[in-house]
Amino acid sequence: MSEERPFIRPYGDRLNDGAVQLSFSLPISLSARSREAAKSIAGRLGLEQIRLVSALDLGNGFSFYILYGATTVEIDDQAIHLTEVERPLLDFWRINQLLEFELKKRVTVVGATIGTDAHTVGLDAILNAKGFGGESGLERYPQFRVVNLGAQAPPDEVLEAAREQRADVVLVSQVVTQRNAHLENLSLLAEMLEAEGLRQDLLLICGGPYIDSQVALEVGFDAAFGPGTTPLAVASLIVEELLRKAQ
Amino acid sequence: MRLPIPTEQVRHCRQLAASIAGGVQDEISPLSTVSVERSLLRLVGIEGSNQESVPLVNCFIDQLTGQRVLEDGALYWLSNAILATGETPQGIAERVGARSLDLVRLPRQPRRAIENHCRGIVQDALVTLLGKRRRRREMEESLARTTSPWLYVIVATGNIYDDIEQAKAAAEQGADAVAVIRSTAQSLLDYVPEGITTEGFGGTYATGANFRLMRGALDEASRQSNRYVRQVNYCSGLCMAEIAALGVLEGLDILVNDALYGILFRDLNMIRTMVDQHFSRYLLGLFDTTIVTGEDNLIKTIDAFEEYPIVLVSQFINEQLAKNAGMREERIGLGHAAELDPALEDSFLKELVQAQLVRQLFPRSPVKFMPPTRYKSGNIFFAHVLDTLFNLVAVWTDQAIVLLGMPTEAIHTPYVQDRYLSLESALHVRRAAGSLGQEVRLKPNGQGAARACWLLARTEESLTRIAEEGLWNSLASGAFSAIKRARRGGRGYDGVFRKGHFYLNPFLDREVVRRARRKVAQNTLPGAIELPGAIELPGAVV
Incomplete structure (x- = not known):
């Protein structure tokens, strides 16, 4: 007999109220009709008990809406398949010890x-000695040699640096994911490393707040990190993977 | 609100910056670059590209480079060609672009004749452009006065037509300045693309055509809202001088123009950049256009608390370099940003002190104050809180130009509602806290005053070191943001050349400029200068 799985819904202030907050603009001026249009859109999204709580004219034929509604969608979170595995973290000393x-x-x-x-905040958080979230960055580890190319490196420059520096790991951070431009760059880099015969000697990792790890793996990366990742998480993965590869 | 800072120390910092900039000046005066020469050709009216889409000004310079005669300068060869053929500058450039004219094989005219003719062309160009600038000022003055600080927003759709729609909405919502974000890697191109951008990434190209379209839209918006809306674009990069020229030609009000940005963050050659920044600033100063510098980029790459003095160092140097190019302080908008970690205790007070210090050190500069970006995340609600506090610092310390932060800064280029929410917050703070700076004083011996003195002392130390080493060596040794650049390294060094015996650039000739100014003042403007639609007289002052 299977155990009863708990289904969950968005929560406002009562269990299962399904409360959802929504905001968007429309390319029409504010009017009675535009308000109805906004509510209609919320309705078509499947929301019920729709309340339009704010409607503002933005000028030049645009208007902005804030709505609340309730959804009846419910999810079994236990049944979700995760691609990003939660790994046990090593500590600073253990990492250096294993590498050495x-x-x-x-x-x-x-x-x-x-x-x-041009956003290097994520990259710097992981690489710069200063680190992030109270943890030192990779530069601070005696066993890591960090070459930070910084912002807006063209993929071929990364490839050149990987070759010249005899890189063990290539770490790419992407914050701007608008219009999926990052995917093109990520897969281009993976392909170029492959074509130049460098790929198999490298651990290729990407990270960023909006990176879909499934997709990153599909375009040829070994691992992908999401928002809030700390240097320790990246360092742990590097050690584990390099040791596994070495065996 | 005033910080008690030792004026003697401030004066010393300025002297050090003057000595640093002076050292640069001695070396760059005998030099010019391909992009300076192209900007001269643009100023005398050459535009468009050839069949292979190479800009005509590039074709022209490439021909001279190929024949190894660029040392005489573009205007020398252009004037000679005009005298020899009787054609217009544009006509000559088109034939050069089509490879049907060899500039060097044309009969060489007497030097005196070339010089005289060249001065004439340049004077005419100056009269037209100075006249255009004057009309624009008149339009600005005919509209209601803008409240301080100016609220500056960006549009960045990558399609100039979408940018225009968003800019018009922003103007209606209360924006005083609209910057069109430039396609990301344009600073690395050694030419200015032609035409209209509809599919740029991260922005549109800075081109004459894009500038013109946006200018028309903003002028229309200005008249509709009875408030002058300023147009901003970016000229740092390999085409610094050329984009400055386009900005002058198309009537832009503000150009982002930093002497060090390209060297540090784009790996452009330092000598090339110094020559380019000098002429671009000379031009912008001549046409009374405002520049804003890019110290915000520096702040983003350092520890904004511990290493903050380097920002002040960069401001002192940027100011002095701009002054050496003939700019007046009122047009030198130094860059500054609020990038302290919000987890710091009293981060608000610290930002307040830093912002006030910049204001006091550069009292006449229309400082451009930039919002937090580094510690913004996908939490748009908290980002909005950070921006509101930033707006409060800006209003409290009476900043001149405030670039508004967006709640979605860390996610995407602004949506139309993001800009609205930002303007709503900034307008509210401007209304709610406008007199705060005049009413509130800092404790004379409090932590704010101590911080200001510490910052100034460190700044003086750094400037002393750089003055001893010289700017070139300091850039090489990593004095800025630990970035090291070699003197002959980086992009664009091959575009630098030593001016030859016949070299001509009457734009630098005081007498020519004076005569052009007098002509404009006497209102003998050649031809009508078009501004779209009729200019309305000021209505009720808001």
């Missing part, structure tokens, strides 16, 4: 944000 005595080498990490992405 087990892997027996200093690991070179080449990092960049590629293409037109």
Whole structure:
């Protein structure tokens, strides 16, 4: 007999109230008709008990709406298949120890944000000595040698650096994911590394707040990290994977 | 609100910056670059590209480079060609673009004749452009005065037509300045693309055509809202001088123009950049256009608390370089940003002190104050809180130009509602806290005053070190943001050349400029300068 699974719904202030908050603009001026149009859209999204709580004219033929509604959608969260595995974290000393005595080498990490992405905050959080969330960045680890290419490195520059620096790990951070531009860059980089025969010697990792890890793996990356990732998580994965590869 | 800072120390910082900038000036004066020469050709009216889509100004310079005669400068060869053929600058450039004219093989005219003719062309160009600028000022003055600070927003759809719709909405919502974000890697291109951008990534190209379209839309919006809406674009990069020229030609009000940004963050050659920034700033100063510098980029790459003095160092140097190019302080908008970690205790007070310090050190500069970006996440609600506090700092310390933060900063380029919400917050704070700075004082011996003195002392130390080493060596040794750049390294060094014996650039000739100014003042403007529609007289002042 199967155990009864608990279904969940969005929560406002009562269990199963299904409360959803929604805002969007319409390319028409504010009017009685535009208000109805906004509610209609919420209705077509499947919301019930729709309340239009704010409707503002934005000028030049645009208007903005804030709505609340209730959804009857319910989910069995236990049945969700996860692609991003939660790994046990190692600590700073253990990581250096494993690299020094087990892997027996200093690991070179080449990092960049590629293409037109100028946001280095995620990359720096992982690589710069200063780190993030109270943890030191990879630069602070004696067993990591970090080459931070910074913002907007073209994929071919990353490839060149990987070759020149004899990189063990290439770390790519992408914050701007608008119009899926990051996917093109990520797959281009993976393909170029493959074509140049560097891919099999490398651990290829990407990260960013809106990276879909499933997709990242599909375009040829070994691992992908989401928002809030700390340097320790990345360092742990690097150690584990490099040790596994070495065996 | 005033911070008690030692004026002697401030004066010393300025002297050090003057000595640093002076060292640069001595080396760049005998030099010019391909992009400076192209900007001269644009100023005398050459536009368009050839059949292979190469801009005509590039074709022209490439021909001279190919024949190894660029040292005489573009205007020398252009003037010679005009005298020899009787054709217009545009006609000559088109034939050069079509490879049907060899500039060097034309009969060489007497040097005196070339010089005189060249001065004439340049004077005519100056009269037209100065006249255009004057008309624009008159339009600005005919509209209601803008409240301070100016609220500055960006549009960045990548399609100039969508940008226009969003810019018009922003103007209606209360924006005073609209910046069109430039396609990301344009700073690395050694040419200015032609035409209209509808599918740019991360922005549209800075082109004459895009500038013109946006200018028309903003002028219309200005008249409709009886408030002058300023147009902003970016000229830092390999085409710094050329984009400045386009900005002048198309009537832009503000150009982002930083002397160090390209070197540090784009790996452009330092000598090339210094020559380019000098002429681009000279031009913008000549046409009374405002520049804003990019220290916000510096703040984003350092520890904004510990290493903050380097921002002040960059501001002192940027100011002095711009002054050396003839700009007046009122047009040198130094960049500054609020990027302290919100987890710091009293981060608000610290931001307040830093913002006030910049205001006091550069009292006449229309400082451009930039919003938090580094510690923004997908939590748009908290981002809006950060921006509101930022707006309060801006209003409290009476910043001149405030770039508004967006709640969705860390997610995507602004949606139309993001800009509305930001303007709503900024307008509210401007109304609610406008007199705060005049009413509230800081404790004379409090932590704010201590911080200001510490910052100034560190700034003085850094400037002293850079003055000893010289700017070139300091850039090489990583004085800024730990980024190291080699003197002959980086992009664009091959575009630098030493001016030759025949070199001509009458735009730098005081007498030519003076004569053009006098002509404009006497109102003998050649031809009508078109501004779209009739200019309305000021209505009720808001």
